[in-house]
Amino acid sequence: MALNHIVFGIVGSEKAWRFRKTYIESWWRPNHTNGYLFLDKPPGPPLLPWPETSPPFRVSDDLTDLLNNKSDIRAQRMVHGIMEVLREVKDHKTLRWVVMGDDDSIFFVDNIVDVLAKYDHTKYYYLGGHSEFILSNYYFSFNQAFGGGGIMLSYPLAKALAGDIESCLKRYVFLNSADNTTKACIADIGVNLTPHQGNHQVDFRGDISGFLSTHPLAPLLSLHHFDMVDPIFPAKDRFQSTRHLMTAAKADQSRMLQQTICYDRRSNWSLSISWGYSAHIYERIMPRSYLIIPIETFTPWLKTLKPPNYMFNTRSRSSADPCEAPHVFFFDSVQETAAIGSGGGIVTSYSRAWPRPLPACLSSGNHSADFIQRILVFSPPTKRTSTDRCECCDIIKADGGEAEVIVRECRSNEIIA
Template identity: 65%
Template sequence: MGSVKTWPHRRGYIESWWRPNKTRGYLYLDKPPTPNILPWPQTSPPYRIVDNLSELFRYTKPRIELMPRMVHGILEVFREEHENMRWLVMGDDDSIFFVDNIADVLAGYDHTKYYYLGWHSESVVPNLWFSFDQAFGGGGIVLSFPLARALVRDMDGCLLRYAGSSSADLITMTCIADIGVNLTPHKGMHQVDLRGDFSGYLSAHPKAPLMTFHHFDAMDPIFPSKDRFESTRHLMKAADADQSRLLQQTICYHRRGNWSISVSWGYSAHVYENILPRSYLQVPIETFRPSAKGPKPPFFMFNTRPRSSDPCEAPHVFFFESIYRSISDDGFITNYVRATPRGLPACSATGNHSADHISKIQVFSPAKKRLQMDRSECCDIVGLADSKADIKFRECGIDEIIA
């Protein structure tokens, strides 16, 4: 769902993931496109104009006119193209979809059953405002074909029943609840009701395939020295190679130097001058703030750890620079370069083994997709010379402990 007003600015987000002649879908606009955005680009989804619902609401006026029009878009997509449809996926014009992961995740569900997939807001207050049981639409809503069909058949009645609602996502959830279906949550779908520096969350992403991001306009660019659109394209370089590992956290140790290295594949790497267990490193550093804040904690729907100036707790931070196919074996090589100097002394408690001299981390990962997410990967530090650390991913041993 989008609008003529926001389209010129948000076009870059959609075109970063849309695959012409491969992806099936439409961009629904609030009104016909103006001459300044025509002719319509072939690199974008074909557009449609959302239906005028004035006749439906002749006697019952909606609280906010736009909200039922957005929900009605489900019917309009279904009407446009439902032959051989298995799943209907919805989002906003500033949503970013990771299509390969979406297809792989949905392949694990029976599309002939009734499914409503999504995830809640990351901040507590928006869930209080609306519902803890709804999918937030910017992060994506996924409906199986039977559920979409049932919702379409009841669309007019549904919109009239909940005309007083102030949220399209809440209307969708309540209408689906009346069919007898509840949310199937998925941690890879992100509303991103967070503001500021998102890197702490992205560096410790939940152990689930990344499916969507929303609100890229509302947070800082995710890569240093790049704007939001450049950051999106840069992340997609890794996504185009291997979405199954994208943002998945892998941890290994340099025992002699008492270092822990945490890699968020395709995004960042952190080096800690201390041996820290996975149970600690999987908790995001609170580099961000909630989109809406209550009078007292909790503010987030997940655990966080504070930023630290303790040299035994503060990481050296590196960001994804490049990716290429390995010539020597079947895999990918990703490079991560230091963002800024850490500006702290070495950790004295673990022997003063400073990592200040490391400027680059090179990661070797298999080309084969990881479709099983029951356990994270493990890794080994296979080289440490001058200013570079070499890391190789592998499956964890049966009894291996990441600590």
């Protein structure tokens, strides 16, 4: 399985492209990634000449006559794009998968290749992720992939769907959701969703750092809705944040956002690392069962009267309890190093985001972590190929304003608590 076995279909608008192309160009690899951007109309002079750093563009088909002059055909246009992207592929012999996304979808293509390689591409598969906001799934479907996070179709399914697409769009012309329409058309072929926890619709508002710092034990495949949330790194805008995140992804996508937890028993500290994004130090020992619960730094996609709001549990954003509030560090840099044995490795650096204006945690010995300004994380040079279990780590230094951590495979009977 290789990247050239996949074709990407990105659906966007001419008006928004100038603001969103940075998202797509952050992961698009010219001359290596196959795919097309489908715009609602031809690009105007400000977008021309068309850069090689962007996917080649096409203009979506006019569906006015097909849908009997329906006034709003945005949903149908996106579904019809599945057929259009297949139509653009000249040689179907090497095609195994079709991946559809939005013009503000960020894909981690190496991880997508590795994940899809585990499925039989000659069978009918429909993969993707749920919305994180529970009401979105309730209103639309718990059995659909949300398209911003990516809809991944095996070639036989995409071909069958393309063959029925116009009939299906007429059959479900009353639906105004592209993702729900896609699900309905696929259901009529006899296929249900195979959900994947690495596809993220990002149906949140505000600060999503608490979510990104506790990623599920699954390869990160996509992130969506960056226009709708705060920049994910301090002192950077959304586009700078996207490029910064992808610098870590270029070094090792297999570990992106993977949570690793270890302890400094002398100081009674717990350290949680979200590889390539953030690190947290807690001034007491906390088991992994607790630290994998996201801190609710974010707010729901829509205002609700009462919980539940999310498809997962959360813990409150405590700013007053020094035994609960973490010292927060964000990804700063990445480089290859020869410091890990003879095989070398990758070192990521995480810098303190801001001072924690709290005293030390008295109940665990009054060992303050205020003096730590940077955390260096040393990880192996080889990518992870198994996700049945997280990695473990050891804190090898915590002095002079710096902590150093080595990431390793967990021992067979190791307990992370």
